[in-house]
Amino acid sequence: MKKVCFIIPYFGKFPNYFQLFLQSCAKNTDYQWLIFTDDNTEFNYPQNVKRILMSFSDLQHLVSEKFEFKVSLDTPRKLCDYKPAYGYIFENYLSNYEYWGHCDTDIIVGNLNDFLLPLLTKNYDKIFTLGHFIVYKNNYENNRRFMRKVKGRLLYKESFTNKNITTFDETYGNDENVNTVFLQNEGKVFQDDYSFNTKLDESFFIQTKYNSNKKKYENIFQSSKLVLGWDSSGLFTIYNVKDKFILEEVMYVHLQQRKMKIKSDLQYNKPFIIIPNSFYSVENLPKNIDEFKKIKKKTLNFQKIRIFVKWKWFGLKKKMLKLYKI
Incomplete structure (x- = not known):
């Protein structure tokens, strides 16, 4: 029996490194992935990753049928707010699993058992707080816990009827999210951050780690020459x-x-x-300082400039829309 089933609805073209994501999933044979998508590109799907072809309109219909109010789901981007409801929306696919989860496809996973196994034995209702990777206990009550009230408010309904993204799926800048719903409704939550979440606006790797006690992100700098390496044993900085x-x-x-x-x-x-x-193949990961010195650690990279321009343009666009009330 698989330990966790990850649900991923994804519409549009997968990232260009999607095959590497699948490769990293393949080594985690205790875990299952179900990917609902309209991308019919022929990837090499491993046995523990199942693609289910579905149009976005079919997904919209499936979601709308699960709620008694009119939901707002005009674009695939809005799906991020619905992640906490996947255990409810896709419950017909989850009957054989003790836990279910959701994760993004712009990740590479390591050896999940090394990190998740100790947590899965501690009876948590929710494991982790960031939307790119969260695991939930799979039972009738817990799959509907996201619907509970917080100070008289139904945060999920406010989010699901709002055309804008509200980040209901994760702890990001406010308490109006599913994590608050669980904590205030007798949910047992593991809140540490086990991800290597890369800082967006840097051209080298800096880890951005969420501190649940301070409720803020903290940057952790190790080295400007840091790389990550993946092999069949796991993922490493x-x-x-x-x-x-x-x-x-x-x-x-x-x-x-x-x-x-x-x-x-x-x-x-x-x-x-x-x-x-970028990604490149090696015969083996470096095991000592001499081997590390020989590998390529960077190429010409405009990430910092690209993100700066993107954010400036986004800010200007918002001002223009507000000014002309478009």
């Missing part, structure tokens, strides 16, 4: 500090809003290195 070689296992890396290149000679099903804007 690899770097050196004053000629000391450091290799640390991580659960997954989140490459949000990063334009990643796939090297033409990349060989799937081999170990690979992740640098801030």
Whole structure:
């Protein structure tokens, strides 16, 4: 029996490194992924990842049938707010699982058992707080806990009837999210952040970690030459500090809003290195400082400039819309 079933509705084209995501899933044979999508590109799907072809209009119909009020789901981007409801929306697919979860496809996962197994034995109702990877206990009551009130308000209904994204799925800047609903309605929640979430506006890797006690994100800098390495044993940060070689296992890396290149000679099903804007294959991950010094750690990268321009344009667009009330 699989430990967790991850539900991923995804509409549009998958990231160009989607096959690497699938490769990282394949090594986690205790876990299942169900991907509902309209992307019929022929990827090499492993046995524990099942693609279910579905149009976005069919998904909209499925969601609307589950609620007694008119939901707002005009674009696939709005799906992020519905993530906490996947256990309810897709419950017909989940009867054989003790836990279900959701994760993004712009991640590479390591050895999930090394991190999740200890947590799955502690009877948590919800594990983690960030929308790119959360696990829920799968039972009738818990799959409907997101509908509970907080100070007389139905936060899920406010979100699901709002055309804008409200980040109901995660702890991001306010308490009007599913984590608050669980905490205030007798839900047992594990709130530590096990992700290597990359800072958006940097051209090298800086980890952005959520501190649940302070309710804010904190940046953790290890080295400007830090890379990540994946092989069949897991996912690792690899770097050196004053000629000391450091290799640390991580659960997954989140490459949000990063334009990643796939090297033409990349060989799937081999170990690979992740640098801030590309992937490349290696025979083996470096095991000491001498081997680390020989690997490529960066290429020309405009991530910081690209994000700066994107945010400036987004801010200008909002001002224009407000000014002309479009």
